Amino acid sequence: MSTRPGLENMGVTINAPFLGAWPTKIGSFILNFGGIELISYQQLKLLELSHEDYVKNLDRLLGKRIDRIASLLPTAKKLTPEERDVALDAWDKARELSAWRNRVAHNPVLPTWKPGSDADKDPPDVLGVPDFRQFKDGTQSDSIPLELMDKLIDASAELAQELHAISVNLQSEA
Numbered sequence: 001m002s003t004r005p006g007l008e009n010m011g012v013t014i015n016a017p018f019l020g021a022w023p024t025k026i027g028s029f030i031l032n033f034g035g036i037e038l039i040s041y042q043q044l045k046l047l048e049l050s051h052e053d054y055v056k057n058l059d060r061l062l063g064k065r066i067d068r069i070a071s072l073l074p075t076a077k078k079l080t081p082e083e084r085d086v087a088l089d090a091w092d093k094a095r096e097l098s099a100w101r102n103r104v105a106h107n108p109v110l111p112t113w114k115p116g117s118d119a120d121k122d123p124p125d126v127l128g129v130p131d132f133r134q135f136k137d138g139t140q141s142d143s144i145p146l147e148l149m150d151k152l153i154d155a156s157a158e159l160a161q162e163l164h165a166i167s168v169n170l171q172s173e174a
Helices: 004-009 020-046 052-057 064-075 081-106 133-137 147-172
Strands: 110-112 126-128
Touching: 020 064, 020 081, 020 147, 064 081, 081 147
Parallel strands: none
Antiparallel strands: 110 126
């Protein structure tokens, strides 16, 4: 757990050599999620009735685009009822996963070493990506360990593939 009292005296290290695989892992997750963002625009292009309707989505954040996709899917004649249900479930997963993406993308990275680890030579044991909103309710924020980052990378890749398959189904019937 990260605590707030040290925040006032904290320093900053740019391009920290001790981060090991963390930059690649964070980048993989963000890039995978970029694929999900792209697919949201693609599906809106396939589902909207006109270009003018599609253009209305271009200024919307992901959550609002997901809402719009969810409103269009139930009447999408290009998908079977079962495919529509799968698509709606997949976009619900995207909404849930976007909370993690926002946390990783919009908060600082705070490396933490457990007692006995060598901060001069070893990558951090835990990557603390605190959610500063948690500090409203106390002085602690949980951390994202490497194992969770790996799960987020895998989940975002699998979800992007699932959503892409839905887009293929929408295209093949167009």
